[in-house]
Amino acid sequence: MTTTQRAVLIRAYGGAAAAAVAEIAKPAAGPGQVLVRVRAAGVNGIDWKVREGFVREAFPLQLPAVLGIELAGVVEALGPGASRFRVGDRVMGPLGGLGAYADFVAVDEAKLVRTPQGLDDVHAAGVPVAAVAAWHSLHHAGPIAAGQRILIHGAAGGLGGYAVQYAKRAGAEVFATASAAHVEYVRSLGADHVIDYQTVRFESVAQGIDLVLDYVGGEVLDRSWQVLAKNGAIVGTSSPDILARTPAGRRGLWFMTKPDAPLLERLAAEIAHGTLISKLGEVVGFDDIPAAIERNRTDPRIGKVVADFSR
Numbered sequence: 001m002t003t004t005q006r007a008v009l010i011r012a013y014g015g016a017a018a019a020a021v022a023e024i025a026k027p028a029a030g031p032g033q034v035l036v037r038v039r040a041a042g043v044n045g046i047d048w049k050v051r052e053g054f055v056r057e058a059f060p061l062q063l064p065a066v067l068g069i070e071l072a073g074v075v076e077a078l079g080p081g082a083s084r085f086r087v088g089d090r091v092m093g094p095l096g097g098l099g100a101y102a103d104f105v106a107v108d109e110a111k112l113v114r115t116p117q118g119l120d121d122v123h124a125a126g127v128p129v130a131a132v133a134a135w136h137s138l139h140h141a142g143p144i145a146a147g148q149r150i151l152i153h154g155a156a157g158g159l160g161g162y163a164v165q166y167a168k169r170a171g172a173e174v175f176a177t178a179s180a181a182h183v184e185y186v187r188s189l190g191a192d193h194v195i196d197y198q199t200v201r202f203e204s205v206a207q208g209i210d211l212v213l214d215y216v217g218g219e220v221l222d223r224s225w226q227v228l229a230k231n232g233a234i235v236g237t238s239s240p241d242i243l244a245r246t247p248a249g250r251r252g253l254w255f256m257t258k259p260d261a262p263l264l265e266r267l268a269a270e271i272a273h274g275t276l277i278s279k280l281g282e283v284v285g286f287d288d289i290p291a292a293i294e295r296n297r298t299d300p301r302i303g304k305v306v307a308d309f310s311r
């Protein structure tokens with residue numbers, strides 16, 4: 001049996017060339033862990049931010065480090081005390097850390113769920129982080145009441161697509177920003193007002209907003225305070241300095257996602273049944289992961305980009 005495996009590694013923080021395919025040692029499952037043979041992994045905005053060293057505090061790393069934060073695959077072996085799964089089970093989940101871009105990954109079994117029938121590995125791999133983060137960020141500032149006005153920035157992205165659907169189901173009036181090419185897609189998810197941010201300033205359309213979900217950050221965050229209703233709040237996933245950028249008397253909250261296996265199980269079942277739309281964007285091969293990470297920075301796509309390890 002071979003003792004090494006493929007992985008996408010960074011040896012030092014840096015630009016596009018800092019992430020590369022390399023051979024590393026195959027891990028073993030520790031106590032409470034399962035060894036997963038990875039079949040697919042989701043590509044996320046956090047990948048290039050980690051690569052560049054922008055999020056060193058949130059993701060302190062021992063370099064070299066394997067990138068990738070979510071996966072789908074098959075249980076290859078059980079570590080001591082692991083009992084939730086059997087060898088051969090199809091599983092999916094977030095790592096709550098890094099390391100998914102490798103052929104084998106040792107994962108705490110509590111983070112994983114069985115991949116439902118009807119959801120293939122490539123689709124499943126792009127679900128765990130975005131679907132769960134969108135759910136918890138939507139509820140982070142408090143319960144959602146029917147009739148609330150919610151503005152979702154980055155609605156065509158991985159988190160945004162789910163958030164539009166969750167907010168609409170909760171009875172909210174949903175405002176959403178997207179580029180012209182993605183306006184129809186976001187409308188099809190149920191958004192009431194889709195604003196093409198390339199030609200229309202969102203603040204000229206969205207006012208009296210109870211909750212802004214800011215999945216873009218930076219200047220978009222800074223312009224969003226003026227659209228809030230009196231007791232409105234902004235929940236941000238992109239600008240970790242949101243507290244420092246919150247004007248006096250306003251409510252701005254930083255959101256950091258965590259694994260939530262029971263919620264993921266429910267959402268994955270909905271996707272398998274077709275009651276929750278999960279948009280797969282581009283599928284790339286293993287060797288293309290470093291380039292796909294860089295494209296997320298320069299040219300974000302509609303829906304999720306997923307690496308299919310069989311390619």
Ligand SMILES: NC(=O)c1ccc[n+]([C@@H]2O[C@H](COP(=O)([O-])OP(=O)(O)OC[C@H]3O[C@@H](n4cnc5c(N)ncnc54)[C@H](OP(=O)(O)O)[C@@H]3O)[C@@H](O)[C@H]2O)c1
Nearest residue numbers: 045046154156157158159177178179182237238256257300
């Ligand atoms: N804190 C956490 O726990 C956490 C968890 C997951 C993700 N994140 C972060 O949350 C953000 C969103 O993640 P994601 O996976 O959804 O990203 P994504 O799939 O790459 O989507 C980003 C979307 O932002 C849109 N966008 C770009 N500029 C915009 C603008 N000026 N106004 C409105 N929309 C704009 C793009 O839409 P168009 O294509 O239509 O231009 C793109 O679809 C990223 O910054 C990611 O790093 C944080």
